[in-house]
Amino acid sequence: MELSLKKGIKLKDKYEVKERIAGTDISNIYLCVELKTDKMFVIKEMFVKGCFRDLDNKTVVNKNKGILEEAKESYRKEGKVLKEISHKNIVKFKEIFEENNTVYIVTKYYKGLDYERYIQARKINIKKEICKNIYPILDAIEYLHKKKYIHRDIKPNNIIITKDGPILLDFGAVSHINSKNKRINISNGFSPIEFYEDDTKQGYYSDVYSIAATIYYMLNKKIPILAKNRVVEDELFLEKRKDKVELLDKIILKNMDLDYKKRAKNIKVLRKELKLIMR
Incomplete structure (x- = not known):
């Protein structure tokens, strides 16, 4: 059973996963390409401890629905804040969307x-x-x-x-x-x-x-x-x-x-x- 998304999986029919570049006990972080522009972005996926994938290897499942919903709400809050702020030394927000029973936050990819x-x-x-x-x-x-x-x-x-x-x-x-x-x-x-x-x-x-x-x-x-x-x-x-x-x-x-x-x-x-x- 996959815990992170496989290379090549599409998100929102516009991003393609290239690789998982980091992760924590509440997230998977992927380097993805935007298919229309060929630009690279970082996508953070809500994936809290205790989550696993359904048979499609994409949908996020957690036996404790309360924990899952609490984590989703936390991500929504993060997306709201990122959308509100703009500073040259703060990560640039692109969008937030929900899919696969989880939440994804898309930000600019920085080399460094x-x-x-x-x-x-x-x-x-x-x-x-x-x-x-x-x-x-x-x-x-x-x-x-x-x-x-x-x-x-x-x-x-x-x-x-x-x-x-x-x-x-x-x-x-x-x-x-x-x-x-x-x-x-x-x-x-x-x-x-x-x-x-x-x-x-x-x-x-x-x-x-x-x-x-x-x-x-x-x-x-x-x-x-x-x-x-x-x-x-x-x-x-x-x-x-x-x-x-x-x-x-x-x-x-x-x-x-x-x-x-x-x-x-x-x-x-x-x-x-x-x-x-x-x-």
């Missing part, structure tokens, strides 16, 4: 490396890296915040570095700032402590934590300690550094504080702090 592999593959000049890739992502997050949304899943794997700059991907965890029901969403090392429960106070400072954790990864080339593991003993930084790097450490540590009140309250404040190391 995810930020994790990008960082691991090169020696980093901190000032240049902040200017080239961190500032544009801050711009994207700030734009999203002005639209009253929290991304809630900022991490190196959700940023792709292209020849035209960084692109923020995957809005599956996005939530309106005033939403009372923010589902638990954990990305190990990059999620603040408030993401571990669905009834905690979350805000723009939650994304501040995640981008600070991403900067930590850029600086150290390793994933930060999980927020929940820092509650008893907090040892984010073990090395003594010098000059500007030590200052950056302090900025990161402040904005990865377990107490959200001690972090920068928004991206504007964080950007101002980062400018101190650019002098």
